[in-house]
Amino acid sequence: MFKKKTAEDIIVDLVVYISLIFVGIVTLYPFLNVLAISFNDALDTVRGGIYIWPRKWTLKNYEIIVSNPQIYNAALVSVARTVLGTVLGIICTMFVAYPLSRKDFVLRRPFSAIMVLTMYFGAGLIPTYLLYRSLGLLNTFWVYIVPALLGMFNVVVVRSYIESLPSSLIESAKIDGASEFRILWQIIFPLTLPAVATIALFIGVGHWNSWFDVYIFNSQRPDLSTLQYELQKILASVSMQVGRNPDYQMGAMAETQQVTPNSVRASMTIVATAPIIMVYPFLQRYFVKGLTLGSVKGE
Amino acid sequence: MDAVYYTESKKTFWQKVKEQKELVLMIFPFVLYVILFHYVPLWWWVIAFKEYRPFQGVWGSEWVGLQQFKDLFSDSGFWLAMRNTIVISFLKLVTSFAAAILLALMLNEVKNMLFKRTIQTISYLPHFVSWVVAASIVISVLSPESGILNQILMSLKIIKQPIVWMGEGHYFWWILALSNVWKETGWNAIVYLAAMTSIDPELYDAASVDGCGRLQKIRYVTLPGIAPTISMLLILNVGWLLNAGFEQVLLLRNPLVQDYSQILDTYVLDYGITMYRYSYATAAGMFKSVVSILLVLFANKVAAKLNASTVV
Numbered sequence: 001m002f003k004k005k006t007a008e009d010i011i012v013d014l015v016v017y018i019s020l021i022f023v024g025i026v027t028l029y030p031f032l033n034v035l036a037i038s039f040n041d042a043l044d045t046v047r048g049g050i051y052i053w054p055r056k057w058t059l060k061n062y063e064i065i066v067s068n069p070q071i072y073n074a075a076l077v078s079v080a081r082t083v084l085g086t087v088l089g090i091i092c093t094m095f096v097a098y099p100l101s102r103k104d105f106v107l108r109r110p111f112s113a114i115m116v117l118t119m120y121f122g123a124g125l126i127p128t129y130l131l132y133r134s135l136g137l138l139n140t141f142w143v144y145i146v147p148a149l150l151g152m153f154n155v156v157v158v159r160s161y162i163e164s165l166p167s168s169l170i171e172s173a174k175i176d177g178a179s180e181f182r183i184l185w186q187i188i189f190p191l192t193l194p195a196v197a198t199i200a201l202f203i204g205v206g207h208w209n210s211w212f213d214v215y216i217f218n219s220q221r222p223d224l225s226t227l228q229y230e231l232q233k234i235l236a237s238v239s240m241q242v243g244r245n246p247d248y249q250m251g252a253m254a255e256t257q258q259v260t261p262n263s264v265r266a267s268m269t270i271v272a273t274a275p276i277i278m279v280y281p282f283l284q285r286y287f288v289k290g291l292t293l294g295s296v297k298g299e
Numbered sequence: 300m301d302a303v304y305y306t307e308s309k310k311t312f313w314q315k316v317k318e319q320k321e322l323v324l325m326i327f328p329f330v331l332y333v334i335l336f337h338y339v340p341l342w343w344w345v346i347a348f349k350e351y352r353p354f355q356g357v358w359g360s361e362w363v364g365l366q367q368f369k370d371l372f373s374d375s376g377f378w379l380a381m382r383n384t385i386v387i388s389f390l391k392l393v394t395s396f397a398a399a400i401l402l403a404l405m406l407n408e409v410k411n412m413l414f415k416r417t418i419q420t421i422s423y424l425p426h427f428v429s430w431v432v433a434a435s436i437v438i439s440v441l442s443p444e445s446g447i448l449n450q451i452l453m454s455l456k457i458i459k460q461p462i463v464w465m466g467e468g469h470y471f472w473w474i475l476a477l478s479n480v481w482k483e484t485g486w487n488a489i490v491y492l493a494a495m496t497s498i499d500p501e502l503y504d505a506a507s508v509d510g511c512g513r514l515q516k517i518r519y520v521t522l523p524g525i526a527p528t529i530s531m532l533l534i535l536n537v538g539w540l541l542n543a544g545f546e547q548v549l550l551l552r553n554p555l556v557q558d559y560s561q562i563l564d565t566y567v568l569d570y571g572i573t574m575y576r577y578s579y580a581t582a583a584g585m586f587k588s589v590v591s592i593l594l595v596l597f598a599n600k601v602a603a604k605l606n607a608s609t610v611v
Contacts, residue, residue, distance in 0.1 A: 012513040016408045023402065024421045027481065030436040031424070033447060037439070048445040096329045099322040106315040107323060111330055118337040120538065120595045124584025125564070126571045127343035131336070147336055150329060180321035201427075209429030212546055216572060228431045235435055235550060262439070269435045276427050284420065 031273075038062070038270045042263035061267035064259050070222060071230050075271070078226045081144040082207040089203040090196060092149045097158035098184045102170075119152045125216075132217060141224055143217045148206070154199040161195035162188055197286035205276060231268045238265060347582040360578075367582035377583065380566040383472075383559060387543035390476040392536055398484040400529065403491035404517060422485025430482075434550035437478045441465055465551070468559030475547060490532070491525050498524035534602045538595035541587050563587045 032052040037045055041056035049055070065071050099105050100112055122128075137143040165188070173183045189196070211228035218224045238261055316323060347367055349360045371377050402422065409415040425433060440446050441464040449461040464470050502520045511519060545564040552560035561569075563583065571580025 006512065008512040008514065012408060016405045017414075020405055020409065020414075020418045023484075024418050027421050027425060027485070029447070030440050030481075034436055034439060045445065048450065050445070051447070092329065095325050099326040102322065104319075105322050106312065106319060107326075111326060114330060115333055118333060121588060121592050123337075123340035123343065124581065124588055125567050126346075126577055126581040126584055127340035129572065130343050130346075130577070131340045150332065180319075180325065184325070205427050209427075209431070211429065211431050212549075228429050231435065232431045232550065235431060235438070238438060262442075262445070265435055266439065269432050273428050273432050277424070280424070280427060281420075284423070 034266045034269050037263060038267035040263070042260045045263055046260060061259060061263045062271075064264055065267055065271060070225065071227070071268075073223060074225045074227050074230045077141070077224055078208060078228070081141070081210075081226065082204050085145050085148060085207040086200055086204040088145065088149060089151070089154070090200055093151070093154050093158055093199060093203075094184060094189060094192075094196075096150060097155045097162060098180075098188060100155065101159045101162035103163075103167075115152055115155065129216065138217050139221050139224070140218075144207070144210070144213060147213075148203075148210075151199075151203065151206075154202060157199055158192060158195045161192055165191055194286050197283055201279070201283040201286070204279070208275060227268075227272045231265070231272050234261060234265045234268055237261065344581065344585050346578050347585050349578055351578040351581075353577075363578075367578050368586070370579060371582050371586065376561065377566065379558060380561045380563050384541055384543045384562040384564075387472055387475055387548070387562060388540050390472055391479050391544065392540075394476045394480050395483060395487060396529070396533065398480045399487035400491055400525070402484050403488040403495065403525070404521065406488065406492060407495050407521060408513070408517075419485065422488070424485070425482040426486035428482075430546040430550055433478060433482050434547070437474065437551065438465065441474070465553060466555040468556045471551075471556040471559045475544065475551065478551070479544065479547065491528060494525040494528040495521060530605065531602065534598045534605070537598040537601075538591060540594055541591050 029052065033050070036050050036052050036054045038061055039057060039059070040050050040054035041058045042061060044050075044056040096115065100108060100115070102108065132138055132143060132147070137146060169187055169191075170183055173187055178186070209228060211226060211232045214224070214226050214229040215232065310318070343357070346357060346360065348362060348364060349357070350363050350366075351357065351360045406415055406419065409418075440448055443449060443461040443463050446461075446464075448464070449458070452458045453461065462470075464474060498520065502524075503516055506516045506520050541563055543562040543564070545562070548560055548562050548565055549568070552565070564587075567580045567584045567587070570576045570583065
């Protein structure tokens with residue numbers, strides 16, 4: 001069918017393309033601006049007018065971060081919790097999602113109910129805090145890992161994905177005498193990779209981005225601080241000064257240090273974001289597929 | 300196959316459990332885990348009816364009945380937090396729905412796949428950064444001296460003086476709503492785009508034959524096509540009505556907007572963790588949880604009535 005474009009078509013296209021370009025700019029610009037500020041001389045930034053390109057190049061803002069042993073340590077903790085948390089998270093999710101995906105599993109209904117119900121209620125902050133305290137999780141590295149082992153949403157995504165695989169796969173493996181553990185890891189797991197990649201992204205990003213658990217449970221332990229929490233501390237000191245002409249004040253302290261909190265915050269923001277931006281393109285092609293397949297079937 | 304089912308149906312429950320012991324073994328530790336981490340904390344609700352002192356322990360602490368709740372409901376700060384919670388989550392609900400639907404509709408009209416992918420990829424990006432990073436960006440964009448927003452408004456001569464955006468309560472509510480739109484719209488649009496791909500293309504052809512233009516097709520085919528998704532998500536979101544976005548508020552709030560930024564979650568945090576009033580804060584948290592559960596049940600009832608898929 002070959003059709004001439006009507007006036008309406010042209011107007012709609014024009015509005016749509018211009019609006020979407022606007023959306024793209026508004027979404028991306030703040031990141032580019034922070035990037036430019038992070039590479040710009042701190043005292044020069046105070047004058048304003050930095051958009052997406054630095055005016056006076058410098059690595060000074062990053063040197064401050066790298067030379068700070070606390071932040072260096074925080075980066076290590078962030079990486080450790082992300083890697084360990086993601087690997088353990090995937091393993092645990094598979095162990096739960098696979099039995100729940102089996103329609104012939106006798107305990108499927110009660111176990112599903114116990115698990116899924118947790119998506120809809122929470123005891124609240126204080127009871128959670130008291131539980132972690134009585135489990136001895138406070139002020140340990142494990143408070144990052146143990147409570148986050150299982151995300152019910154991830155279980156639902158993987159379970160739905162496994163359910164979409166032909167059940168004859170499992171039956172024939174059983175006839176061949178494979179154990180359930182073997183079926184899970186040698187047959188189901190490789191076929192579930194798109195869903196696994198999706199939840200790996202979710203779990204990994206969750207760990208990398210998390211700061212609240214540090215703030216609440218581990219703030220007494222500077223050695224267990226994470227990058228996001230260090231950024232939060234800088235942020236808290238900046239937002240306390242709102243309305244008190246922060247840039248001006250910082251200008252005074254900058255004379256001695258050659259940096260301003262604003263510039264350090266910018267470079268810290270970039271450091272806290274960079275790994276996500278680097279991993280994201282590789283996993284992105286999976287998540288829409290993994291997610292829509294999973295959620296549509298799950299309903 | 301029939302024969303297999305026949306023999307299986309004769310087995311007792313325990314025989315089946317025994318037969319599937321590997322599956323049971325696999326999942327059972329996690330059932331215990333979930334009970335420990337999600338159900339056991341409910342037990343601590345008991346301290347909402349006590350005056351909990353850590354050194355006396357839960358049982359050693361004195362019972363005070365409903366005193367904590369009486370104090371809570373007579374505290375004007377609690378009702379302020381309640382007002383802010385509802386206003387903020389309502390603002391966020393309306394803006395995020397409108398923005399996501401609009402973005403999905405626009406993306407759906409784009410025929411150039413490269414352009415569509417590029418915009419989508421950019422639009423998801425903020426979803427994957429933490430609220431700490433997002434808050435840092437928001438503060439930077441709104442900064443009175445070097446923030447881009449003030450610079451643009453001043454160069455367009457709309458304002459003469461830079462505005463201290465983060466210093467005014469009413470602005471603060473909109474900053475929360477709009478920064479949430481900035482961060483989540485691309486991500487939220489995915490589900491509508493998925494719903495749009497399942498609309499039968501013949502409907503569009505039929506609409507063309509009937510003489511519908513582009514806008515009429517959106518109005519009469521696309522929107523009705525995603526209407527079930529919209530209504531289901533709206534209903535589900537009712538359960539989140541008391542969640543105004545803990546991290547976002549915690550990171551963006553400052554002393555100047557205290558009366559507009561205190562939400563139920565920050566109220567619990569301030570009283571419980573910062574002032575060690577465990578019992579009082581637990582009462583506040585319990586109130587929030589119970590109301591949330593009631594809202595979810597209500598939403599679920601409505602969803603069932605509307606024949607949408609139920610959740611619980």
